[in-house]
Amino acid sequence: MSDTKKATPTQPRHARDITSWDRETDVAVVGFGGAGGCAAIEAADAGASVTIFEVASASGGSTAMSSAEIYMGGNGGTRVQKACGFEDSTEDMVTYMMMSAGPQADEAKIRNYCENSSAHFDWLAGLGVPFKDSFHAERAIMCLTDDCLLYTGSEKAYPFREQAKPCPRGHNLEIEGDNGGPLFMKIVTENVEKRDLIEVEYETRALALIVNDDSEVVGLVIRQGKQELNVRAHKGVILCAGGFNMNEEMVQKYAPKLLRGNTPIGNPGDTGTGIMMGMSVGGAAINMHEGFISIPYYPPASITGGILVNDKGQRFINEDVYHSRLGQAVLDQPGDRFYFILTVEQYGDYEKFNFMGASIAGTGETIAELEEELGLRKDTLAHTINIYNEDVEAGTDSLFHKAPEWLEKLTLPLVALDLTPGRGAFVPYFTLGGLDTLPTGEVVDPQRNVITGLYAAGRTACGVVRRADGYSSGMSVGDATYSGRMSGKQVATTR
Amino acid sequence: MSDTKKATPTQPRHARDITSWDRETDVAVVGFGGAGGCAAIEAADAGASVTIFEVASASGGSTAMSSAEIYMGGNGGTRVQKACGFEDSTEDMVTYMMMSAGPQADEAKIRNYCENSSAHFDWLAGLGVPFKDSFHAERAIMCLTDDCLLYTGSEKAYPFREQAKPCPRGHNLEIEGDNGGPLFMKIVTENVEKRDLIEVEYETRALALIVNDDSEVVGLVIRQGKQELNVRAHKGVILCAGGFNMNEEMVQKYAPKLLRGNTPIGNPGDTGTGIMMGMSVGGAAINMHEGFISIPYYPPASITGGILVNDKGQRFINEDVYHSRLGQAVLDQPGDRFYFILTVEQYGDYEKFNFMGASIAGTGETIAELEEELGLRKDTLAHTINIYNEDVEAGTDSLFHKAPEWLEKLTLPLVALDLTPGRGAFVPYFTLGGLDTLPTGEVVDPQRNVITGLYAAGRTACGVVRRADGYSSGMSVGDATYSGRMSGKQVATTR
Numbered sequence: 005m006s007d008t009k010k011a012t013p014t015q016p017r018h019a020r021d022i023t024s025w026d027r028e029t030d031v032a033v034v035g036f037g038g039a040g041g042c043a044a045i046e047a048a049d050a051g052a053s054v055t056i057f058e059v060a061s062a063s064g065g066s067t068a069m070s071s072a073e074i075y076m077g078g079n080g081g082t083r084v085q086k087a088c089g090f091e092d093s094t095e096d097m098v099t100y101m102m103m104s105a106g107p108q109a110d111e112a113k114i115r116n117y118c119e120n121s122s123a124h125f126d127w128l129a130g131l132g133v134p135f136k137d138s139f140h141a142e143r144a145i146m147c148l149t150d151d152c153l154l155y156t157g158s159e160k161a162y163p164f165r166e167q168a169k170p171c172p173r174g175h176n177l178e179i180e181g182d183n184g185g186p187l188f189m190k191i192v193t194e195n196v197e198k199r200d201l202i203e204v205e206y207e208t209r210a211l212a213l214i215v216n217d218d219s220e221v222v223g224l225v226i227r228q229g230k231q232e233l234n235v236r237a238h239k240g241v242i243l244c245a246g247g248f249n250m251n252e253e254m255v256q257k258y259a260p261k262l263l264r265g266n267t268p269i270g271n272p273g274d275t276g277t278g279i280m281m282g283m284s285v286g287g288a289a290i291n292m293h294e295g296f297i298s299i300p301y302y303p304p305a306s307i308t309g310g311i312l313v314n315d316k317g318q319r320f321i322n323e324d325v326y327h328s329r330l331g332q333a334v335l336d337q338p339g340d341r342f343y344f345i346l347t348v349e350q351y352g353d354y355e356k357f358n359f360m361g362a363s364i365a366g367t368g369e370t371i372a373e374l375e376e377e378l379g380l381r382k383d384t385l386a387h388t389i390n391i392y393n394e395d396v397e398a399g400t401d402s403l404f405h406k407a408p409e410w411l412e413k414l415t416l417p418l419v420a421l422d423l424t425p426g427r428g429a430f431v432p433y434f435t436l437g438g439l440d441t442l443p444t445g446e447v448v449d450p451q452r453n454v455i456t457g458l459y460a461a462g463r464t465a466c467g468v469v470r471r472a473d474g475y476s477s478g479m480s481v482g483d484a485t486y487s488g489r490m491s492g493k494q495v496a497t498t499r
Numbered sequence: 500m501s502d503t504k505k506a507t508p509t510q511p512r513h514a515r516d517i518t519s520w521d522r523e524t525d526v527a528v529v530g531f532g533g534a535g536g537c538a539a540i541e542a543a544d545a546g547a548s549v550t551i552f553e554v555a556s557a558s559g560g561s562t563a564m565s566s567a568e569i570y571m572g573g574n575g576g577t578r579v580q581k582a583c584g585f586e587d588s589t590e591d592m593v594t595y596m597m598m599s600a601g602p603q604a605d606e607a608k609i610r611n612y613c614e615n616s617s618a619h620f621d622w623l624a625g626l627g628v629p630f631k632d633s634f635h636a637e638r639a640i641m642c643l644t645d646d647c648l649l650y651t652g653s654e655k656a657y658p659f660r661e662q663a664k665p666c667p668r669g670h671n672l673e674i675e676g677d678n679g680g681p682l683f684m685k686i687v688t689e690n691v692e693k694r695d696l697i698e699v700e701y702e703t704r705a706l707a708l709i710v711n712d713d714s715e716v717v718g719l720v721i722r723q724g725k726q727e728l729n730v731r732a733h734k735g736v737i738l739c740a741g742g743f744n745m746n747e748e749m750v751q752k753y754a755p756k757l758l759r760g761n762t763p764i765g766n767p768g769d770t771g772t773g774i775m776m777g778m779s780v781g782g783a784a785i786n787m788h789e790g791f792i793s794i795p796y797y798p799p800a801s802i803t804g805g806i807l808v809n810d811k812g813q814r815f816i817n818e819d820v821y822h823s824r825l826g827q828a829v830l831d832q833p834g835d836r837f838y839f840i841l842t843v844e845q846y847g848d849y850e851k852f853n854f855m856g857a858s859i860a861g862t863g864e865t866i867a868e869l870e871e872e873l874g875l876r877k878d879t880l881a882h883t884i885n886i887y888n889e890d891v892e893a894g895t896d897s898l899f900h901k902a903p904e905w906l907e908k909l910t911l912p913l914v915a916l917d918l919t920p921g922r923g924a925f926v927p928y929f930t931l932g933g934l935d936t937l938p939t940g941e942v943v944d945p946q947r948n949v950i951t952g953l954y955a956a957g958r959t960a961c962g963v964v965r966r967a968d969g970y971s972s973g974m975s976v977g978d979a980t981y982s983g984r985m986s987g988k989q990v991a992t993t994r
Contacts, residue, residue, distance in 0.1 A: 014781060280946065
C-alpha cells in the first residue's frame with residue numbers, strides 16, 4: 005500500500021492509491037451474523053462469488069446470542085400460522101408494523117417486508133430451519149418450549165388492537181429452552197459452507213471502504229494479523245457488521261437515553277464500525293437516537309394484572325403492552341421512581357420467576373401504609389387504585405385501555421416492586437439506528453441518492469424496526485435475515 | 500468545469516477535476532446570518548480575506564427574524580447583570596446549561612461558551628449592539644420594552660433552581676417592541692461592510708464542497724444566476740447556512756416529532772444544505788432528532804397559576820417552566836388531549852393577550868361539569884384539583900414543585916383551554932441537530948477526527964443547545980454569534 009497511515013472506518017481509501025489488490029471477489033460481506041449469512045447465500049445463489057469477513061473466530065453475531073424468534077406473517081399466513089388456525093392479512097401486518105415504527109416508519113421497506121414475509125418463512129424452512137406447527141398461548145417474552153407461534157408484541161394491546169386485527173407472528177425454532185439463536189446460526193453456517201461460491205475469512209477486521217474517482221465503493225481494507233490488505237469487490241460491499249451498542253462513546257453521542265439501561269444486548273463486534281464506514285462515503289445514518297430499551301416485567305403473565313405507577317402515584321400505560329413499550333413509557337415520564345403494584349397472589353407468581361430482578365420497594369396492609377413506605381404523597385396511590393378497582397368492576401379500563409382479560413381487582417395487602425431504572429431491575433437495551441437504505445439494501449445519502457457499490461443489512465442499516473415503543477420480539481432477526489437476503493440478491497445483479 | 504453533472508450538497512467535487520478557479524479567497528463563509536456575520540468579522544480581524552456567500556438578496560438569516568435575545572452571563576456578570584445587581588457565577592451558568600442540554604450535553608463546548616460569555620457581551624457591545632442597564636422583571640417570552648435583562652428560561656423553576664443559583668441571562672437589545680433581530684443584523688452588517696477584507700456575494704447558492712486528494716476541504720461550488728463557479732478557499736470554508744427546519748422531508752426523516760408543531764421558525768434558506776455538505780465529506784451530524792418545540796402559553800404571567808392536565812385529568816409538569824419545556828412534556832405524555840385549567844380571573848388575563856391562540860375546551864360551575872365537558876373520566880380532574888388546592892393551602896406543590904409564588908387556589912367556576920397540538924394553539928418548532936464540531940468550530944467525523952478546512956457555526960453545527968426541555972430564549976443567537984466568532988478566529992490561524 006502506498007499509504008502508511010492506519011486505515012480507519014471514518015476515512016475511505018482511494019482506489020487510485022492502491023497499486024495491487026490482495027484479494028478479489030464479486031461481493032465482500034462484512035460480518036457473519038444472520039444478515040451477513042443470508043446475504044451471502046442469496047448472492048451466491050444468484051451466481052456471484054462472495055467472501056465474508058468476520059472479526060470473530062466463528063460465525064454467529066448477535067443473531068446467535070438471541071432467541072432467533074422471527075417476526076413473519078401476512079399473505080394469508082405462514083405455514084405455521086395456517087396450521088394453528090390463524091389467518092393473517094398483509095394489510096393488518098403492514099398496519100401493525102407502521103404503528104410500531106411510529107412517525108419515522110419507512111413504508112416502502114415495511115410493505116416489502118410484509119408482502120414477502122410468508123415467502124421468507126418458506127425460504128428459511130427451505131434452508132432447514134425447523135418450525136413446529138404449534139401455538140404457544142401463554143404471554144411470554146420468549147418461548148421456552150419447542151412450540152413455534154406466539155404473540156411477541158403489543159398486537160392484542162391498545163391502541164394496536166383497535167387498528168390491526170391481532171395475529172401472532174413470532175416464530176420460535178423447534179428447540180427446547182432459549183436456544184434458537186445458536187441453532188439458527190448453525191443452520192445458516194452450514195448453508196454457507198456448502199456453497200462453493202462463498203469463502204469465509206474469520207478473525208478479519210474490516211477497516212475502511214475503498215472508493216474510486218467516481219465515489220463508487222469498489223473494495224475494502226481488511227486487517228488479518230498485523231497486515232492491512234486491500235480487497236477488490238467487483239460487484240459491491242455489503243455491511244452486516246451490527247449496530248453500535250458496544251461503543252459506549254457512540255451511544256452517549258447518538259442515543260444517550262439508552263444509557264439509563266444497564267445491559268447492552270449484542271456481541272462485542274457491535275462497535276458501529278459498519279455504520280461509520282457507510283457515513284465516511286456519504287451514507288446517511290438515520291434514527292440514531294432510537295433504541296430498544298426495556299423493563300421485561302413478565303413472565304409471569306399474571307403480573308399483567310397489576311398496575312405500574314410513577315412517583316406521583318399515577319398510572320401512565322396499559323400494562324398489557326410489550327415490555328419495551330412499557331420501558332420507553334417509563335423513560336418518557338417525569339419523576340424518578342416507578343413501582344409495579346401487585347396483590348400478594350400476583351407477587352407470589354412473580355417470585356417464582358424473578359426474571360426482572362426487581363426488589364420489593366414496599367408492602368402495605370393498607371394503601372396509606374404503602375404510600376408512606378414508597379414516599380408517595382398521601383391519597384395519590386389510593387386515588388389511582390380506587391379508580392382502577394372501579395374500572396375493574398365495570399370491566400373497562402377507562403383511562404389506559406388494558407384489555408379486559410387482564411383486569412384484576414387490587415385487593416389488600418399490596419406489594420410494590422421497584423421498577424426504577426438503575427435500582428436493580430434488568431434493563432436491557434440495543435440501538436435501532438443505522439444507515440438509510442432502500443428496500444434493496446442499497447445505501448443512500450441524505451438526498452436518497454444511491455451510493456454505488458455499497459449495501460447494508462441487519463442492524464448496520466436502519467431497518468423496519470424504529471422504536472422501543474413499537475418493538476416486538478422477532479423483528480430484529482426477521483429484519484436481519486430478510487434485509488440480508490435483499491442486499492445479496494441486489495448486489496448480484498449489478499456491474 | 501470538466502464535470503457536466505449538477506453539483507449537489509451530498510456529493511463533494513474533487514479539486515483534481517477543476518481546471519481553473521473562478522474565485523479565490525482565504526475564507527469562504529456560507530450564509531450571512533448572525534453566525535456568518537460574526538465569523539467573517541473575526542476572520543478578517545485576524546488578517547484573513549473573507550467572502551460571504553448568501554443565497555438571499557440581503558443579510559439576515561434566522562437571526563434577523565428572531566428577537567435577538569442573547570443568553571450571556573457568568574464571570575461575575577455582564578455589565579448589565581452587574582448594573583442590575585445580579586452576580587452571576589460561571590459555575591452556575593455551566594450547571595444550568597449542562598442541565599439544559601441533558602444527557603447529550605457537550606461539556607467542552609458549554610464550558611468554553613460560559614467562560615467567555617461576559618467577554619462575548621463586551622465584544623458585541625464593541626460592535627455597537629446597544630444594551631440598556633435595566634432589568635425586566637415580568638415573566639415573559641420576549642421583552643417588548645427597551646429593557647435589557649430578563650429571565651428567559653427555567654432558571655427559577657424546579658429542578659434547575661435546586662442545582663444552579665438562578666440568574667437572568669437573557670439580554671434584549673435596547674429597542675421597543677420585538678425588533679431586536681433586524682437591529683442586530685443591521686449592526687453586524689455595517690461591521691462587515693466597513694471591513695475591506697470582507698466581500699459579500701448575495702443571491703449566491705452554495706452547492707457543494709470541493710476536496711483535494713487528502714480529503715481536505717479546499718473550496719466550494721457556488722451558483723450565481725445559471726452559472727456554477729468554483730471558489731478556492733485557501734484557509735477554509737465555514738458553513739453558517741442554518742438548520743433544516745424548512746426541509747420537511749428532512750425533518751420527517753430525522754426529527755419527525757417536530758411535525759406535531761404547526762409553525763416552523765426560521766428563514767426559507769434553512770433547508771439543511773450546510774449540514775448535508777458537511778455530511779458529504781464525512782462530517783458527523785448529531786442530535787438530529789431533537790428540536791425546539793413549544794406551546795408558548797405565557798404571557799400573561801398569571802396563567803402560570805393554573806394547571807396543565809392530560810386527558811386522564813393528571814398534572815405532569817410544574818407550570819412555571821419555560822414554554823418549550825412544557826411543550827416537550829406534552830409530546831412525551833400518553834393520550835391525545837391537553838388542557839390548561841384556569842380560574843375566571845386567570846382566563847381574563849389570558850384573553851387580553853391570546854398570544855397562544857388556544858380556544859376554550861370547556862367551562863364548569865362545578866368540577867364534575869368541567870370533567871363532562873372535557874370528556875374526562877369522572878373524579879379524575881376533581882382529584883387533581885383537590886390535591887393541588889390542598890398543596891396551595893400548604894404552600895408547597897408536593898408533586899411537581901411549582902414555585903410557591905405561582906401557587907394559586909383553583910376556585911370555581913373554571914375554564915379549560917385546549918393546548919392539544921393540532922387543535923389551534925400556536926406550536927412553533929425548529930431543529931437543534933447539526934454537524935458535530937469542536938469548540939473551535941472545526942467539523943469532526945464520527946470518531947472526532949477533524950475534517951481539515953471545514954468549519955460550521957450557528958444552527959448548521961450542533962451547538963450548546965440540545966433539547967426543547969432545556970432551551971432558554973437567547974441561547975440560539977448566543978450560540979450562533981459565539982460559535983461564528985470561534986470558527987472565524989480558528990480558520991484565520993491555519994494553512
